[in-house]
Amino acid sequence: MIIDSHAHVNFNAFKDDGDEIIKKCLDNNVWVVNVGAEIRTSARAVEYANRYEEGVYAIVGLYPLHIKIDDSLSDITDNEDFNYQEEFIYEDYLDLAKNKKVVAIGEVGLDYHYFKEGDNVESIKKRQAEIFIEIIRLANEVDKPLSIHCRGVKSRKELDHARADAYKDLLEILKNNPVNKKGVLHSFVGSYKTAREFRELGFKLSFNGIITYSESYDKVLTDTPIEDILVETDCPYLTPRPLARDERNDPMNVKYVIEKIAKVKGMEVEEVIKIVEKNTREVFEI
């Protein structure tokens, strides 16, 4: 059994064939955890999960780029996928989060990727942090873990510094606002040292197609014990190699992520599948 711990079959890219894709996955022993990014896609993730007896689960939350910052800063991105701005309403997410098919709260966290000249960076950072802390309170109220998204700024020149910065801010928040059930850092792209810091706090790390694009993540993969690793596709995005990057990704492709981990760690694919399944079941209590 392979569990895609972070998928978006609940997104528009699958609006015509989402159930077909999910049935195919279940027939092939691939379980799917669909993750919301705002109230509509969170509700849709729960609907998907409720349609299946077993093997389909939901994560609900408000993605940092969908947080309404304030009226003067309503357009923080120029990406049309992320131009939806939402006021976080605790009670609405609480209603969804109580559903027994909801296995975590996410994807939530910090995203500095679209910072550009003229942005009031400090005020955006502050707002993202405030909402994230509210969401930690929610996770603790329903006693569920977090699925965390964290990304630094886009500019190559500042990339390393800014990445470190976003993870640094995140660590600080998690230290000051403990999450009872911990959780997972999805799509982890930090260094092995940063990975250690999160692991010390009790969090696991999830990897996707990004690790198949280059050798850049081999070090963090070899340094991180297999017991702390989850796998995901983040579909429809981040299609793993050897498939074409512009092909729509789906949960069946999570096997390529597993193969890369097995190769880098010098393990049998079957062994990786077995341990990662156990890890995922533990985090999400499924």
Ligand SMILES: [Zn+2]
């Ligand atoms: Zn995602």
